Amino acid sequence: MDPVVSPGMSPGQRIKLYRQRAGLTQEVAAQLKGVTASAWRKWESGERSVNTLGDWIEIARILRVRDLYRLTGMPVGQLPDEQAEHESVQPVRAALHAYAPTLDGPVDIAALRRAITWAWNTWTSSRHRYSRTAPLLADLILTTRATLAASSGAVRRDAERAAADVYLLVRSFGKRVGAADVAYLAADRAMSAARAADDPAYRAAAGWNLAQVLSNRGHTEESALMCEDAIRDVEAASGGGPAEMALAGSLRLLLAVQRARLRDERRASEAIEDAARLAAITGETTYHRTFFGPANVGIHRAAVVLELSRTGEALRLAERVDVGDLPSVERRYSHYLQLGRAYAIRREDLAAVHMLGRADRESPEDSRLNLVMRATVRELLVRETPTTRPDLRGLAERVGVI
Structure with a gap:
């Protein structure tokens, strides 16, 4: 029998309802989808949006839901599109x-x-x-x-x-x-x-990049192992200087995010604190195009806390980070996008629109390609108000959502 779905239910609440009807735990559902249990929990709580139509279709298959509208609460025209090549x-x-x-x-x-x-x-x-x-x-x-x-x-x-x-x-x-x-x-x-x-520094930079790819594809444990191996390698190098220290710090920041996704809060905190000690020595650096320093540590502190579902604390941490002087457009864009997403989770929509707009001004091309940006804008459109509408509609047009 189909569960009772009220019109006001969010997509995350609907996922939870149909998962429970199917008799699946979050861990089993996540395994069937090929994502971490943390990612599935965030879909249900609303902390993360389902970003593509393909993901919605796969979730519907796992939960044995034939009517996509009942699962999502959105007409087909409002569902996220796939990222075109x-x-x-x-x-x-x-x-x-x-x-x-x-x-x-x-x-x-x-x-x-x-x-x-x-x-x-x-x-x-x-x-x-x-x-x-x-x-x-x-x-x-x-x-x-x-x-x-x-x-x-x-x-x-x-x-x-x-x-x-x-x-x-x-x-x-x-x-x-x-x-x-x-x-x-x-x-x-x-x-x-x-x-x-x-070259140990080049190996460390390559390890960081490969760990990024693994993380982006949902291979959290493999990404964490890659970070740990690369850290041991670069720190074992004789005569390690500022470049090796900065790369070890970058690897620890990425490792902290992976551990948070694996719900290992203690070890995530250890990785962040180790990186902070290195950043205090190196200052702001750009070795091998990996941007490391106190500002990036601050950004990752907030990201780790957000992964652990403490949105309010993540916002307080992120709001204290000054990214204005960072030389990387990507770092500045990601920081403002992260803030916008956190505000949207808390339904502070005016602040969310403001931060997403700041991200868009940093890199308009990123906004048109970034699935998190597009999904968050869609979410805000569903509950737009007269106050958010003028800026939100303009942003939605620029990112290609409407």
Whole structure:
């Protein structure tokens, strides 16, 4: 018999109702979906939105619900859409898989380095980073692969370091445009290049990137293990300097988030405090394009608490972090988006719209691609008021929700 669903029930309440009808625990339902139990709990509590139509369909299958409207409470036209593949992905993917690129001239590591630096600076600092970075990536990948093939001896190690930097950039790009295959392949190649260069700092940076990919795909335990292995590796390196310390700190911040998702609050707190001690020594750093320092520790403190479902505390922590001087557009955007999401969970919609608007001003292109942004805007639209409507409708148009 179908359970009684009242019109005012939220999507999370409906998921919980139908899960209970199906006789499933949150842990079993999460396992069937291929997500952590923490992620499933957040769907039911409303702390996290179901971001894609594909996820809704899979949840309906697991809970044996035939009518998607009864499960979601939303007409089909209001359900989230799938993230379309960005138009820049195909040439990047083709460059990664090209059979045997060759150089037109002699090996020139210095010129390759200049091109890599330009691409990275554009990616981290431009408000239009997708449209300006994407056209550079395919040629950069092909040149890097050809340079590796033509290099030997000491020059080969320099070429491997350059390759690691290129693939770390491609990993970050692939993640943001929803190209999971590109992100994973790039992260794996970055790790191979770092190992070939026999450079502990590069291995640590590659480990952080690969752990990011694992985390994004829901492999929380594997991501945590990758962080732990990379921390041991970089800290065992003789003569570890500021770069190694900063990378160990970045790995600990990512580890803290994974432990929070695994509901291991004690070890998550330990990882954050270890990172804070390192940040007090290093200050704000940008080694290997991983941004580490006191501000990033503050951002992750709030993120960990939010993962542990303490929204009010997460907001208090996040509101004290000043990200205005951070050189990374992505860090500033993510911070404002996290604040907007936390306000939305607490139904402080005016503050949520304000913070989402700040995120959108940092990087309009991110807003059109980010599924959390789009899902949160949809959620706010459902309960819009005359006070939120003017700014919310404008934001919804800019991100492509209406």
